[in-house]
Amino acid sequence: MLKITRCPSCGSGKIKTVRRNWIGSFKGKRYTVPCLRYYECPDCGEKVYDRDAMREIEGHSPAFEQTHPKRKSA
Numbered sequence: 411m412l413k414i415t416r417c418p419s420c421g422s423g424k425i426k427t428v429r430r431n432w433i434g435s436f437k438g439k440r441y442t443v444p445c446l447r448y449y450e451c452p453d454c455g456e457k458v459y460d461r462d463a464m465r466e467i468e469g470h471s472p473a474f475e476q477t478h479p480k481r482k483s484a
């Protein structure tokens with residue numbers, strides 16, 4: 411698990427993990443990642459995602475749909 415104590419954007423030490431529904435968009439299509447855990451800086455609003463968070467996002471994003479092929483019975 412990635413450990414971040416300083417905001418990479420503004421250097422604030424107040425950055426902390428949050429867990430909330432994360433809304434992204436891809437080609438105008440919105441999608442939600444429920445209860446995503448990521449780092450958020452209260453000072454500048456920077457968001458940092460660790461590998462698990464990235465994987466969660468990828469799992470929900472239409473942009474990565476081809477990496478999660480839907481099972482088709484031919």
Ligand SMILES: [Zn+2]
Nearest residue numbers: 417420451454
């Ligand atoms: Zn910051």
